[in-house]
Amino acid sequence: MATDVKANVIEGSLTPNALKSDVALKLLKKTGRGVGGFFLSFAIIFIIIALWEAFPRFGWIDPFLLPPFSEVLGNTLNLFKTGEFFKHFNVSVVRIVTGFFGGLCLAIPLGVFMGWFKTFEEYVNPLVEACRNSSVLTLYPIFILLFGIGEKAKISIIMWGTVWVVLLNTISGVKNVDPVLIKSARSMGMRDWSLLWKVILPAATPSIITGVRLGAANSILILIAAEMIGSNAGLGYMIFYYEARYAIPEMYGGVVFLAIMGLAVNEALFRLEKRLTSWHEKSIYFGT
Amino acid sequence: MDSTTDSATNAARQTTKIEVRDIQKIYRVKKENGGGYDDFVVLKDVNLDVYAGEFLTLVGPSGCGKSTMLDLLAGLIPNSGGEIRIDGRVITGPAMDRGFVMQAYALFPWLTVQANVEFGLTIKKVPKTERRAISGHYLELVGLTNFANRYPHELSGGMKQRVAIARALAFDPEVLLMDEPFAALDAQTRETLQDELLELWEKTGKTIVFVTHAIDEAVYLADRIAVMGTNPGRITELVNIKLNRPRQGSRGSAEFGWIRHKIWQYLQPEEAVKENFPVVGAADVAEVIDSQATL
Numbered sequence: 001m002a003t004d005v006k007a008n009v010i011e012g013s014l015t016p017n018a019l020k021s022d023v024a025l026k027l028l029k030k031t032g033r034g035v036g037g038f039f040l041s042f043a044i045i046f047i048i049i050a051l052w053e054a055f056p057r058f059g060w061i062d063p064f065l066l067p068p069f070s071e072v073l074g075n076t077l078n079l080f081k082t083g084e085f086f087k088h089f090n091v092s093v094v095r096i097v098t099g100f101f102g103g104l105c106l107a108i109p110l111g112v113f114m115g116w117f118k119t120f121e122e123y124v125n126p127l128v129e130a131c132r133n134s135s136v137l138t139l140y141p142i143f144i145l146l147f148g149i150g151e152k153a154k155i156s157i158i159m160w161g162t163v164w165v166v167l168l169n170t171i172s173g174v175k176n177v178d179p180v181l182i183k184s185a186r187s188m189g190m191r192d193w194s195l196l197w198k199v200i201l202p203a204a205t206p207s208i209i210t211g212v213r214l215g216a217a218n219s220i221l222i223l224i225a226a227e228m229i230g231s232n233a234g235l236g237y238m239i240f241y242y243e244a245r246y247a248i249p250e251m252y253g254g255v256v257f258l259a260i261m262g263l264a265v266n267e268a269l270f271r272l273e274k275r276l277t278s279w280h281e282k283s284i285y286f287g288t
Numbered sequence: 289m290d291s292t293t294d295s296a297t298n299a300a301r302q303t304t305k306i307e308v309r310d311i312q313k314i315y316r317v318k319k320e321n322g323g324g325y326d327d328f329v330v331l332k333d334v335n336l337d338v339y340a341g342e343f344l345t346l347v348g349p350s351g352c353g354k355s356t357m358l359d360l361l362a363g364l365i366p367n368s369g370g371e372i373r374i375d376g377r378v379i380t381g382p383a384m385d386r387g388f389v390m391q392a393y394a395l396f397p398w399l400t401v402q403a404n405v406e407f408g409l410t411i412k413k414v415p416k417t418e419r420r421a422i423s424g425h426y427l428e429l430v431g432l433t434n435f436a437n438r439y440p441h442e443l444s445g446g447m448k449q450r451v452a453i454a455r456a457l458a459f460d461p462e463v464l465l466m467d468e469p470f471a472a473l474d475a476q477t478r479e480t481l482q483d484e485l486l487e488l489w490e491k492t493g494k495t496i497v498f499v500t501h502a503i504d505e506a507v508y509l510a511d512r513i514a515v516m517g518t519n520p521g522r523i524t525e526l527v528n529i530k531l532n533r534p535r536q537g538s539r540g541s542a543e544f545g546w547i548r549h550k551i552w553q554y555l556q557p558e559e560a561v562k563e564n565f566p567v568v569g570a571a572d573v574a575e576v577i578d579s580q581a582t583l
């Protein structure tokens with residue numbers, strides 16, 4: 001093209017520089033977290049463990065209330081060896097996976113539908129808001145009443161804790177798809193289902209994933225609480241059980257394990273989010 | 289006015305691509321005070337012929353219904369009366385015989401530049417290898433071959449609009465509808481893209497309907513300018529622009545200035561023009577503009 005020279009001058013001089021600074025920014029962030037940040041968080045963990053070991057050992061705190069870290073670790077490893085731990089772990093995993101994924105399977109399609117048919121959503125929105133804002137655990141007695149003390153009640157309360165937050169995020173994601181994108185796809189003759197699959201869903205993905213992350217955090221919390229209230233197996237029950245038996249190191253082992261599990265789930269979902277929404281401007285400028 | 293500015297010989301020589309017949313567009317709007325609805329007439333009895341291969345620009349004051357007109361041509365909104373025919377067939381909705389480019393670039397942010405360009409082709413179910421070849425071709429035409437795997441947020445405004453144009457061209461529509469595509473760009477980039485667009489137009493022979501509120505742009509690009517008036521929206525003048533092409537560097541010329549001034553005059557509210565300028569009759573103006581072109 002004859003005008004290419006001019007085009008290149010303009011785009012060439014401005015844009016690649018802007019792009020370069022983007023890349024630099026990204027690198028800066030990566031290294032900032034990668035070397036310094038990594039080292040720092042390890043140091044902090046190490047210090048906490050050291051203090052945990054020192055406080056009970058030097059009698060600054062009652063070793064019965066807080067046993068030294070080494071003892072907690074030893075007793076917990078023993079639980080792993082006897083298989084006691086995995087018995088509870090498996091039960092919990094089945095509950096949370098069924099409840100959480102069941103919730104997703106319900107909430108995402110329903111949310112897409114409700115976001116698409118806005119009038120319907122307007123009518124039921126107050127109800128959804130009310131459900132989301134009602135404290136889940138106060139409802140647990142009702143769930144037990146309806147479903148009995150067994151698995152059904154636990155799984156359904158986890159579902160409950162997942163559904164509303166995912167539903168609301170899905171609705172808002174679908175509702176807030178840039179109309180210009182829809183117009184553009186429609187101008188190419190795209191309609192109905194393919195519009196939904198190829199435009200609405202991808203555009204709503206960041207918002208849906210946020211809902212999924214919040215839902216996951218919720219369901220771990222609810223799982224543990226539900227297992228503490230009426231149960232004879234599961235990680236929540238296990239922690240409660242050891243506390244009642246004054247097996248304090250084992251109790252701490254369970255607590256620490258749950259914290260690590262929560263972190264791992266969150267990290268996994270965070271990576272999934274990053275992968276699925278790498279096109280999103282925000283993931284570069286405001287990514288955590 | 290049609291018959292005078294748009295000379296009969298012209299119409300006879302060229303085949304008509306788009307026929308707009310008595311188009312009306314009415315919106316029901318809530319009444320300002322209290323309940324009930326009012327009919328708000330956006331477009332009234334619009335008639336227009338767009339010739340095959342022609343570059344027509346549509347200018348008019350803000351809110352006169354330019355975008356509405358273009359949406360109707362694209363088949364994105366239903367009309368309230370009249371009909372639009374393309375190659376003699378009445379349009380019933382959007383279709384791939386028309387490509388659409390808007391001011392907001394409207395690229396799909398989750399797709400790479402290449403996938404964006406191929407979007408229409410995937411709708412058409414064109415096989416992958418063929419798709420690659422086509423998108424490669426159009427990316428080359430808009431000078432973005434090296435950006436094929438970038439995401440839209442990594443591009444400048446000018447580049448985004450190039451991608452949008454490539455996307456609209458890729459499925460090979462015969463008509464390109466453009467709604468203020470360069471309005472969000474800085475002056476230099478806009479002029480570059482205008483030249484690039486003209487070149488693409490010459491290479492591909494598309495029929496282009498281009499909406500703009502910038503008189504300069506309208507004159508620079510057009511074979512013909514349709515001037516619209518407000519309340520209700522209608523076409524008030526059709527002006528042939530016979531400046532020689534290519535037009536690079538013509539912006540500063542006397543003819544250009546003269547035409548621009550005339551279009552500007554057409555765009556003034558009628559009373560204001562009567563008071564302040566001795567109005568030349570439409571026919572005379574057309575003559576002047578036509579004769580200007582022969583200079």
Ligand SMILES: Nc1ncnc2c1ncn2[C@@H]1O[C@H](COP(=O)(O)OP(=O)(O)OP(=O)(O)O)[C@@H](O)[C@H]1O
Nearest residue numbers: 315317330348349350351352353354355356357501
């Ligand atoms: N969905 C709608 N409902 C009611 N009125 C509408 C709707 N869309 C557009 N209008 C009205 O139609 C008129 C024309 O709008 P349009 O967007 O076509 O103007 P325009 O000429 O493109 O203006 P601009 O140069 O500012 O883009 C405006 O008065 C606008 O308020």
Ligand SMILES: [Mg+2]
Nearest residue numbers: 354355356467
């Ligand atoms: Mg407009």
